[in-house]
Amino acid sequence: MDKNSSIGKHMIEKAKKIALFWHISPDGDCIGAMLGLGKLLEKQKKNVSYFVPNKPSKIFDFVKHIKRLKSRFDYKKYDLLIFVDFTWFNRMWIISQANPEYFKDKPILIFDHHPDNGVDHGVLIKDVKSISTCEILFEQTHKRWPKLYDKDIATYFYLGITSDSGNFMFEKDHIRTFTNVLNLLKLEADKDLIVNNFFRKKSLNSVKFLQLLLGRIQEKDQLLYTYYDENELEEYNIDTEEAAYALHIIQNIDGPEIVLFIRKIGDIVKWSLRTKKIDCNRIANGLWWWWHKLAAWFSLPVKGKFEQQIKEIVKFIIEMAKTEH
Ligand SMILES: [Mn+2]
Known part of the structure; x- marks a missing residue:
């Protein structure tokens, strides 16, 4: 992963216009990863666009800037495409099936923690031992760009870790996860916002x-x-x-x-x-x-x-x- 990390860093530094993608039926990890990484890139004066195959659930309406995500890909020219939380093209089939040719010769960078494979090209920053993509992104970016971090970015990555870990119930590397979460809380991740809106709140209809x-x-x-x-x-x-x-x-x-x-x-x-x-x-x-x-x-x-x-x-x-x- 280390070699790919430095290749990935170089790809990001070079790119001016970047498109971020997430998978079908986006979850908290996917959303946190897109918006957290996106804000880090925007702070480096990158032009960032966000694409989703289908609209996120209403349960994510509380997430800041959720409306920035567009559900129709424009197939324009981008210097770099970044996939978060998936490796398989199938997980965003609505986009890739419409025009799979588009993706074939594009520089692609992938941050993921799922065991599946299936992308024939692209630089893969994958850690299947990690509980969430947001955890990988936090580990990779915080040491690289500590000054770019703010409360929003910390909150986005916290959302991903807490949702993919079932609010810290699932078995994985606890020491690693809690170390990262403690660091995110020190960076003012808004735990209460996520607990109240994501874990507690339910509509009467649901x-x-x-x-x-x-x-x-x-x-x-x-x-x-x-x-x-x-x-x-x-x-x-x-x-x-x-x-x-x-x-x-x-x-x-x-x-x-x-x-x-x-x-x-x-x-x-x-x-x-x-x-x-x-x-x-x-x-x-x-x-x-x-x-x-x-x-x-x-x-x-x-x-x-x-x-x-x-x-x-x-x-x-x-x-x-x-x-x-
Ligand atoms: Mn995930």
Whole structure:
């Protein structure tokens, strides 16, 4: 990573016009990484543009300058393209599928912590041991540009670390994460803003939707699940991020070994899987596209009746979990 870090530094120094990209369904890490890095670049008199494949959730409306992000890429000439929090082109498929040729010969710099690969060119600053892209960015940029830091930048990077770590619940390198977070707090990261707006605040509609999904819970052997169809969100005037509140609640239910949260989005069924002890990496062999030890996400095309498809996959997962013991 060190060699690529200095190449990356050189690429940034050289570039005047920079486009930053984030992945589809941006999360707190992605948003914090884009806006934090973007502000650091703007302070160096760079011309920075921000692009997203789809609009961020309403839950991020509290984030300063969130409206700077444009959801339509302009395909103009940029000296440098920077991807944060993803390596796969697929994670921003709306942009890359519209004109994949555009990206083929462009200088690309990537900051990421996911294990996936798939970019055929570009300088990769990747650390899969890190809990978040914001952590990598903070470590890389604070020692390089300490004087450029301000309260906003510290708050952006704090948002990424706290959201990707589930507010410091997930297993990773605690000493590293807490050291970085302590340094961000010393730089006046606004922890209260994030706790109040990101972790505490819920709309009444999202609570009512939670009620609906709790009513749908099914239990089978050591597995618990609930589900919804995207079409149901409109009635409640909430988006998928707000609907994910149910996952945060059901994954903490005492008892079941595996928790599944299933959503039908267009012609795709998306699955979030959480386990207590069973290693997702092992039971998921070949089926998922992203996992760490106790969590996995995967997508399957809609096949037949939604509820029937759920039953079949649930059965498959129960069998996989059994073979592991
Ligand atoms: Mn991340």
